[in-house]
Amino acid sequence: MTTVLIVDDSKLARIVIGKAVAALEPEWRRLEAGGADEALTVLGQQPVDVVLLDFNMPGRNGLELAEELRARFPDMPIALATANLQDEVIGRARAAGAAFVPKPITEDGLRDFLSGAALHLRRIRSDL
Amino acid sequence: MTYETPLLTDLQVDALTELVNIGVSRAAASLRQMVGRQVVLSVPSIEVTSRRTAAALMTERELGPLVTVSQTFTGGFSGRAMLIFPEANSLALARAVTGDDLAPEELQDFEDEALRETGNVVLSNCLATMANMLRYPLEMSIPAVAREEASGLFGDDLGSTGGAVLFLYINFAVSDHDIRGYIALLMDLPSLAALRSVVSDFIVRVLEQPKSIRA
Numbered sequence: 001m002t003t004v005l006i007v008d009d010s011k012l013a014r015i016v017i018g019k020a021v022a023a024l025e026p027e028w029r030r031l032e033a034g035g036a037d038e039a040l041t042v043l044g045q046q047p048v049d050v051v052l053l054d055f056n057m058p059g060r061n062g063l064e065l066a067e068e069l070r071a072r073f074p075d076m077p078i079a080l081a082t083a084n085l086q087d088e089v090i091g092r093a094r095a096a097g098a099a100f101v102p103k104p105i106t107e108d109g110l111r112d113f114l115s116g117a118a119l120h121l122r123r124i125r126s127d128l
Numbered sequence: 129m130t131y132e133t134p135l136l137t138d139l140q141v142d143a144l145t146e147l148v149n150i151g152v153s154r155a156a157a158s159l160r161q162m163v164g165r166q167v168v169l170s171v172p173s174i175e176v177t178s179r180r181t182a183a184a185l186m187t188e189r190e191l192g193p194l195v196t197v198s199q200t201f202t203g204g205f206s207g208r209a210m211l212i213f214p215e216a217n218s219l220a221l222a223r224a225v226t227g228d229d230l231a232p233e234e235l236q237d238f239e240d241e242a243l244r245e246t247g248n249v250v251l252s253n254c255l256a257t258m259a260n261m262l263r264y265p266l267e268m269s270i271p272a273v274a275r276e277e278a279s280g281l282f283g284d285d286l287g288s289t290g291g292a293v294l295f296l297y298i299n300f301a302v303s304d305h306d307i308r309g310y311i312a313l314l315m316d317l318p319s320l321a322a323l324r325s326v327v328s329d330f331i332v333r334v335l336e337q338p339k340s341i342r343a
Contacts, residue, residue: 009171010142010143010145010146010149011139011142012139012142012143012146012331012334012335013146015334015335016334016335055153056149056153056169056171057171058171082153083149083150083151083153083154083157083257084153084154084156084157084169085157086156086157086160086166086167087160087166088160088166088303089166103150103153104150104261
């Protein structure tokens with residue numbers, strides 16, 4: 001069972017991202033959080049395999065959260081969803097080992113990240 | 129005086145905020161190309177208020193004179209988009225977008241043109257992204273540069289709508305430069321009613337069609 005956590009301050013965006021994930025990976029369990037603090041609470045309560053983070057959120061942004069999560073979960077597939085493709089943002093996300101998913105979110109935009117994440121998780125699990 | 133927002137549901141405000149977030153994020157990426165430094169954005173603030181209250185909000189934060197680059201837009205919904213920054217920053221912004229090629233006296237002559245073009249790139253990018261996502265084309269005016277005090281930014285409260293407007297703004301700052309300001313959208317109530325219908329179409333579309341997902 002793979003669990004994906006969707007973190008976005010927009011409820012509508014969470015619904016839309018959830019639907020795209022469901023269409024591409026129907027077997028995955030989907031969890032949602034409305035911000036970085038809520039995401040950390042969810043992560044403290046149950047195992048999560050993959051996270052999808054919005055960049056521009058009130059409080060801590062998705063990039064800061066990605067850096068924190070990377071320190072705690074070295075193997076976790078992390079994606080940052082944004083239309084803000086500035087070199088500095090891309091550079092910091094790469095340094096944190098986070099993939100980019102363009103906003104607005106589409107199935108096409110999400111496909112590569114999710115299939116890469118699924119492959120990565122299969123590898124980790126087969127090594128255990 | 130702040131008005132409640134009876135015209136927009138929570139989900140409509142959520143959708144509009146997300147649209148603006150995406151539009152402004154693209155605009156910031158374009159501005160970054162022009163100035164060669166990272167552009168940092170705040171999250172959007174959105175409220176229905178009077179023009180006077182919107183201006184008061186700016187007056188509280190900005191003591192000195194401001195420079196604005198404005199574009200009006202009409203179409204499925206209409207209003208005014210503005211790039212606003214302290215006049216003290218305007219030469220630095222013009223310098224940042226023109227590079228170091230111009231002599232100081234040349235830059236002064238060129239300042240308004242540089243600001244107009246910067247405003248055009250930022251505002252058009254933001255509006256075009258929103259128009260594409262909402263699937264309603266917008267006509268945009270040529271950008272106009274003005275210098276004014278914060279109190280006079282958004283016009284007066286006269287008019288049949290009682291002066292209530294949808295006021296939406298984001299702070300921006302350019303890293304390593306003393307440049308900061310606001311991107312603002314202003315729509316009066318008749319425009320807001322049109323916007324509500326456009327946004328509710330958008331919500332229905334993104335929630336119903338799993339094959340063409342946008343948010």
